[in-house]
Amino acid sequence: MPSLLIKNIGEFFTGDIAQPVAQVRSLLVHDGRIAALDPPEPVQADRILDAGGSAVMPGLVDGHVHPVFGEWTPTQDTQGWIGNYVHGGTTTMISACELHVPGLDYENLDPELVTSLAVVTASTTGRVRWSGAKVHAGTVILVPGMTEQHFDRLAAVGAILAKFIFYPLGGERDEALRYVRWCHERGIRVKIHTGGVSRSGVSQICGYDVLAWLQPDIAAHVSGGPIPMSDGDLDAVVDRTSFWLEICSSGNYGSTVRAVRRLAEKGQLARLTLGTDTPGGTGVIPRGMLRNLLLLCSVCGLAPGEAIAIATGNTARAHGLDVGVLAPGAPADIVICGPVEGSTGASVSDAIAHGDLPGISYVLIDGEIVVSGRSRQTPPPNRRLSFRCGCC
Numbered sequence: 001m002p003s004l005l006i007k008n009i010g011e012f013f014t015g016d017i018a019q020p021v022a023q024v025r026s027l028l029v030h031d032g033r034i035a036a037l038d039p040p041e042p043v044q045a046d047r048i049l050d051a052g053g054s055a056v057m058p059g060l061v062d063g064h065v066h067p068v069f070g071e072w073t074p075t076q077d078t079q080g081w082i083g084n085y086v087h088g089g090t091t092t093m094i095s096a097c098e099l100h101v102p103g104l105d106y107e108n109l110d111p112e113l114v115t116s117l118a119v120v121t122a123s124t125t126g127r128v129r130w131s132g133a134k135v136h137a138g139t140v141i142l143v144p145g146m147t148e149q150h151f152d153r154l155a156a157v158g159a160i161l162a163k164f165i166f167y168p169l170g171g172e173r174d175e176a177l178r179y180v181r182w183c184h185e186r187g188i189r190v191k192i193h194t195g196g197v198s199r200s201g202v203s204q205i206c207g208y209d210v211l212a213w214l215q216p217d218i219a220a221h222v223s224g225g226p227i228p229m230s231d232g233d234l235d236a237v238v239d240r241t242s243f244w245l246e247i248c249s250s251g252n253y254g255s256t257v258r259a260v261r262r263l264a265e266k267g268q269l270a271r272l273t274l275g276t277d278t279p280g281g282t283g284v285i286p287r288g289m290l291r292n293l294l295l296l297c298s299v300c301g302l303a304p305g306e307a308i309a310i311a312t313g314n315t316a317r318a319h320g321l322d323v324g325v326l327a328p329g330a331p332a333d334i335v336i337c338g339p340v341e342g343s344t345g346a347s348v349s350d351a352i353a354h355g356d357l358p359g360i361s362y363v364l365i366d367g368e369i370v371v372s373g374r375s376r377q378t379p380p381p382n383r384r385l386s387f388r389c390g391c392c
C-alpha cells in the first residue's frame with residue numbers, strides 16, 4: 001500500500017484519555033498503520049495530504065450498533081446506513097447483538113438459534129468491510145441452556161462480544177456466571193442491557209443489584225436505552241463498580257448528564273465508553289457519535305480532547321480492540337475535520353466545546369481514504385485541504 005504523509009496538522013487528538021491532546025504537526029502512514037508522528041525531515045511518502053491547519057483525530061468507535069444484514073437495516077427501512085456512519089466519522093462499530101432480524105421470536109429463543117444467528121452474522125455482515133468500516137458483528141443473545149460448545153462456535157468465527165438482554169437474571173445465578181467465565185476463557189467480552197424494557201418489549205430490567213453480582217465487562221447504555229435505571233441505582237453503579245460504563249444516543253438526557261458529571265467528579269472518565277444504540281427505535285444517526293461527544297462537552301462540561309478519547313480509545317479498549325488511538329503502530333483510522341463556517345471559535349476544540357458539529361473532510365481506515373474531500377453528512381469545514389500524489 002502506498003505511504004501517506006499528513007502535514008500541517010493544526011490540532012491533534014490522540015484518543016488516549018491519559019493525554020488527549022498533543023503538539024503533532026505531521027503523521028506518516030505506512031502499510032495501513034501509523035509509522036511515525038512528526039517524522040524527521042525530509043520525509044519520503046507516495047502521497048501527501050496537506051491538512052491546512054485542520055484537526056486530526058482517531059476514527060470514532062461506535063460501541064453499540066445493531067446490524068442485521070450488511071448495509072441494510074429493517075428498523076427504519078434503510079439501505080446504506082454503514083456508509084452514512086463512516087461519513088459521520090465512525091470507522092469501527094461493535095454489534096450489541098443482532099436482535100432486529102425480521103421474524104425473530106424473542107420469547108422463544110433457544111441456544112441453537114441464537115448461536116447460529118451470531119455465527120451467520122459474523123460470517124456475512126462481519127466478514128465484509130462495508131464502505132470500509134470495521135464492523136464487529138456476531139454478538140450472541142445469551143439464553144438459558146447454552147453449553148461450552150456453543151461458545152466454541154462463537155469463538156471460532158471471531159466473536160468479541162456476548163450480550164445479556166433477554167436472559168432471566170432474577171433467579172439462580174450459577175449459569176450466568178458460568179457464561180461470563182466461558183466467554184472470558186475465549187477472549188469474548190460480556191455486555192448487558194441495563195435499565196428498563198427495550199423496544200423489543202421483553203428485555204430484562206437491570207440496575208445496580210444485577211450488575212453488582214454479574215460483574216459484566218461493559219454495562220450498556222447506563223443512562224438509558226431508552227429507559228434508564230433509577231437515579232439511585234445509577235449513582236451506585238458509578239460509585240461502587242469498576243467495569244466499563246456505556247452512554248448511548250438512545251438514552252435519557254438527564255441521566256446522561258448525571259452519570260457523566262459524577263464520573264468526572266470522581267476521576268473515573270477512563271471507564272466511560274460511547275455508542276449510538278442504533279439502528280433502532282432511536283433511528284439511523286450518521287452523526288450520532290459526533291453528537292454524543294458534543295453533548296459530553298457542551299452540556300456535561302468535559303474537555304474536547306477528553307470527549308474524543310472517550311469516543312475513540314476508551315470505547316475501543318473496552319471491547320478489546322487496538323483502534324481508536326493515534327500512536328506509532330496503531331491502525332491508521334483517522335478523521336480530518338475543521339470548524340464549519342459560522343461556528344463558534346477558530347478551532348475544532350472551540351467548536352466542540354460549544355457543542356457545534358465539526359465539518360469532516362477526510363476519513364481514513366487502515367490508511368485507505370474512504371471519505372475524500374468532504375463528508376456527505378456534515379457541512380464542509382472552513383479550511384481547504386489539498387491532496388496530491390508524489391514526493392514532498
Ligand SMILES: [Zn+2]
Nearest residue numbers: 064096225277
Ligand atoms: Zn441496543
